[in-house]
Amino acid sequence: MVAPVFTDEELEGLRRFPEIGREDLFRFFTLAPADVAFVGPGRGRGPADRLGLAVAA
Structure with a gap:
């Protein structure tokens, strides 16, 4: 028998x-300037790479 x-x-x-407020949405789902610099296209990354990095950050 399975419990x-x-x-x-x-x-x-x-x-x-879950219920989440506007402030929490911005805090958790906005990239910090350091994240934007890391994901930026200047590092030779294409759109798919940048999207994957942004989602993982």
């Missing part, structure tokens, strides 16, 4: 997006 890992409430919370 459930999550309760029904926990599963419901995992299946929807």
